[in-house]
Amino acid sequence: TSVGIYIWRYNEANRVGDLFKQTNGYAYINLQLAVYINDIYTYIIGFSCFFGTLKLVRFCRFTRRLTLLIETIRYARKDLLLFGMMFSVIFIAFICLFYLLFVSSLSTCSTIMETAQMLFEILLMDFDGNAIVNASPFLGPFSFTLFILLGVFVCLSMLLTIINDSFKCVRNNMDENLSEDDPFAYMLHKFQNWIGFGRQSEIKRFEEDEARRRSTYFEPVEHFPDKMNQLLDALDKLYVDQQTSMFEPKSTARTIYKKRYGMNKKIVV
Template sequence: MLFLCFPTFLFHSAFYFTWLGVVKPRLTYSRELEMKTTLQELLIYIIFLTDLCILTFGMVSSDMYYLNKVMSNLFLDTSVSETDRTSFKTMSSMVDFWKFAEGPLLDGLYWDTWYNNMSLTSHRNSSHIYYENLLLGVAQIRQLKVRNNTCSIYPYFQTFLKECYNEYHYAAEDRSAFGLKNGSVWTYSSASSLAPWHWGATGFYSGGGFMFTLPKSKVESIEKLAILRRNGWLTRGTRVIFIDFSVYNANINLFCIVRLVVEFPATGGALPSSQFYSVKLLRYVTYYDYFLASCEVIFCLFIFAFIIQEFIKVRKLKTKYFKSAWNWLDMLLVSLSIFAIAFNMYRTVEVSLLMESLLSNAFEYPDFYFLAYWQTRYNNMIAINVFFAWIKIFKYISFNKTMTQLSSTLSRCAKDIIGFAIMFFIIFFAYAQLGYLVFGSQVDEFSTFQNCIFTQFRIVLGDFNFASIEQANRILGPIYFITFVFFVFFVLLNMFLAIINDTYSEVKADFAVIPSKEFEISDLIRQVKMLWRKSYLSPHPFS
C-alpha cells in the first residue's frame, strides 16, 4: 500500500514544488524564495537518498562475512594431517602444493558422508560442503608458465646454468604443449575475451593457461592428481596456479565464488593467496527482494527525472554549467547510476544463462568468477555513488551560516594549503625513499615504495613497529624514526592545523562584524509550514 501511495505523493509534491520554484520566481525573485526552493529540492533529494540507501544496504548482509569465514577456515587453515601441519596458508614449495591438493582440497570439496560416516544417498552425484553449500559443477585447476631462456645469465655463470626462467610476463608466457601433450591439461587453452586478468603479488596474469577440471568423484580426482604429479605437470617454468570453484547456499540465497592462488616467483618458493566472493546473484526470491524491486523502479524514475533536469540546465546555462563543481558532481552521480542500472540488467540475463548451462551439464566448470568479479566492482562503484550522494547534501544546506563559514575558510586558505602541501610532500617522499632504500630488503612495511608511503602515514597516526626498524639498521633506524616524527608530526602537521585555525578565526571575525541579512533555517522552516497550511486551507492556486 505504501508503494502505491508513494508515486501519488511524489507527483503532487513535485507539482507543488514546481509551482513554488517556477511560477513564483517569475513574479518576484528574492533570497527568501531561493532558500524556499532549495529546501524543497532538499526534501525531494532526501527521498531519493533514502531509496538509494535501502537499495545498497539490501545488497549486503552479515551472512556474506560468515559464509566467507567458514569457507576460508575450511580451505586455508586445514592441515594435511595431525603429524604434517602443512596448510594452504603455510605452503612454501611445489611439494606442499601437491600435499594440499591431494589432501585438504579434496577433503573440502567432496562431502559424501554424514558426521557419523553414513552415506548421503539423498545428495547422490553432488557435494554439499558443510552439508549446506552445494558445489556447483566441478572445480577447475589452471596454471601459467614462462618459457626457458627468457632472462639473461651473467657470462661468468653461463657454464654452470643452462636454464633461465624469468618472472611472469605476458610476452614470456609459454603456450607450447608439454608432457603427455594430449587434452587441455597438457596443451594451452586461450581465455575468453571478457575473462578478467588476475592481479597477484608478483605479476598480472592472463585468463588462459593449461587447465583441467576435477571429476565428480573424490576417488577419480585423487587418481587424476596422482597422474599429473607423476608426469611432472608442474615445471620450473610454472609461475602461478589457480583453483576455482563455486558453491551456492539456498538457506541464505548466496553464492560463494572461491579462487585459491599459488604463485611460484622467480626467487623460488610459493606465495599463496585467496579470494572469497560472497554475492547475491539471484535477486528476487523473498518478499523483501520484491520490496527492493519496487525501490529499484523508484530509483530508475528518479534517475530519469535527474537526466531531464541536467539536460535543461545544460541547455539554459551552456558553458557556464561546467564551471560549477556541483554540476560535475551531479553528472558523476547520474553516470554511475546509469551504469548500475545497465549492469543489473546484464547480470540478471547472464546468471540465467549460466544456470541453464549448469543444469544441462553438471560435469563442467561454471564460470561464476567472472560475474563475482564484476559484482564486487559494482558494489565498490555503488559505495562511491552513495558516498558522493551524501556529500551532495552540502549543496542544499550551503545557505546556513555555519556552512558558509566553513566553505569560506577552505576557499580563503586554499593557496596557503597548496603551498604547504608542496613542502610537506617533498619532505614526506624524501623520507619514503630513504626508508625504502635502508629497510626495503628486511622490513615488510618498507618492501615497496608504495608500502613506505602508507607506513609513514601510519607512523603519523601512531601505528608503527619501531623494533623492526631498529633491528634492520641499528644506526639509521632510530635516526630515521626520530627525525621523521619530529619534522612531520610535530612541525609540519601543526603548521597545517595553524593555517586552518588562523583562517577560520579571520572568517568568523568578518562574519561577526558584518551583520547577516540572510534567513536562518529555523525561520525558513516556519515559513514553509505556513505555506503548507495555507495550501490546505485555501483553494488550490490553479483550481
Template sequence: KLQTDFQSTGSIRFQSYINPFSFQMMSTLSELLCSIAYLMFIIYMMIEIIQSIRRMKIKYFHDVWSYINMGIIICSWTSLLIFGLKYQESKAIGKFFKETNGYDYIDLEYAVSLDQLLKNFLSLALFLGWIKFVRLCRFNRRISLFIQTLQHASRALWSFSLMFGVIFIAFLCLFYLLFISKLSTCADLYRTAIMLYEMVLMNFDAHELINGSSFLGPFVFTLFILIAVFICLSMFLTIINESFRYARDNLKSQRTEDEIIFTFMMKRFQCWIGISNDSHERDGMMREKYYTPTDAFPNKVDQLLTALDRIYTNQRQ
C-alpha cells in the same frame, strides 16, 4: 583469489583475497523506486548544468561546486553502465550454472571486478552528494563558518599539499628502498604509504624498524617524525587556525535573512517532532503578556490575609 608477488629482491610472497558479492539485482520494489527517483534527479541536475553552462559559459567552471555536480553525474551514469554489465554477467553465470548443474568451473573474477567498481563509483557519488548537502545547509552559522574557513585557506592548503606531497614521496621512496626485503609492511609502495600515514597519526611499531635496521631504522623514523609530524602538521594547523579566525571575525556582524529563515525552520521542525520546548516557552510568555487582573485577584487576597495575620501576631507578642 590467490596472488603471487615476485619481488625485486628475489623473494616470493603469496597473498589471498576474498571478495564476497551478491547476484541479486533490485530484489525489492523500494530499491527499484529509489533508483528511478535517483535517476530522475540526476537528469534534472544535467538539465540545470546545461542551462548554467549556456548562461555563464566558461565562468561556470570557475566555481568548485560545479565540479562536484559534474562528478556526481559522471559517477552516477558510470555506475548505471557498470550495473548493466554486472546484470548481464550475473545472467550468464546463472545460465552456465544451470546448464552444468554446478559441476564445472565458473570464473567469477570478472563479476567480482564489476561489483567492486560499482561499489567504488557509488561510494564516490555518495561522498560528493553529502558534500553538496553541506552546501545546501550553508545558511547555518556553523556550517557557513566551516565553508568560509576552507575557502579562505584553499590557496594556502594547495601550496601546503604540494610541499607535503614532495616530502611524503621522498620518505616513501626512502623507506621502500631501505626496508623492502626486511619488513613486510614495506613490501610494496602501497603498504609503505599506509605505514607512513600511520606514523603521521602516531600509530607505529618502533621495534619492527629497529629489527629491520638497528641504525637506519631509528634514524629515518626520527627524521620523518620531525619533518612530517612536528613541522608539516604544525604548519597545517597554523593555516587552519588563521583561516578560522578570519572567518569567525567576518561572520560576527553578519546575520542574513537566509540564516534567520533557516533557524526559524529548524526550530519549527524541532517543535513539530517534539524535541524542543519553544512552544511551551512561547505560551508562557503569551500568558504573562495577556494576564488579566481578575485572574490575579484570588492570589492578591491570599497575600493580604497572610500579611494581616502576620501583623496581628506581631501586635499580640
C-alpha cells in the same frame, strides 16, 4: 552511469541464468565478466553515496556555525593545495629513504605501500621504536628523528597554522544574513518575494535608507563662511608678519576686506 552499469549487470545476470537453465548446471560457466561488472557497479554506487552524503552539508548553510567548516576549506584551498604539494615531495622522499634502508630488515618496509603506511602511522604517533632501532642502531634512530622533526613538528604545524588562520578570517568576515540565521525566516522571505509581498518591503527599506542618507548629508555651501574666515585669518597672520619691521602699522587684510565690502562681522550665507 550507475543506471547503465546496472542494466549491463542485469543483462549479464540473465545471460548466466539462462545458460545455467539450458545446461542444468553441468556446463562450465565463466563468471569473470559478471564479477567484473558487479565490482564496477559497487565502486560507482559507493562514490555516488559518498558525494551524495557530502551534499547534505549544503543544508548547513542555514546555520552560521555549521558553515564555518565549508567556508574555512574554501578560504584556505589555495594554501592547502600548495602545502599538499610540498608535503607530498617530503613524504615521497622519506618513503624512498625508509624503503631503501630497511627493505631487508623490517617487514613494514617490504613494499612501497607498506612503507607509506608505516610513515602515516608514525605521523599519528603509532610506531614500534624498538624494531627501528634493532634494524639499524644508527640509521634507524637518525631517520626516525629526521622524519619526526620535518614531518610532525614542521609540516603538521604549518597545516594547523593554515587552518587556524583561515578559520579566524572566515569567522571575522562571516556575514550575518537571513539565510544563515533562520531557515524558516529564509523560506518565508523567499515565498514573499515569489508572491510579490517581499518586493514592497524591500522598496520601503530602500526608501528608509535613502531618507537616512539624506538626513545625514551636509551641503558644502554651509561650510563656506567658516572656510572664508579661516582664509582671512591666514592672510592677516601673513600680512602682520610682513609688516613687523615697519614703524607705521597698516590695515590688515581683514580690515581692508571689511572696508571694501562694508562687513563688520563674520561672513554668513
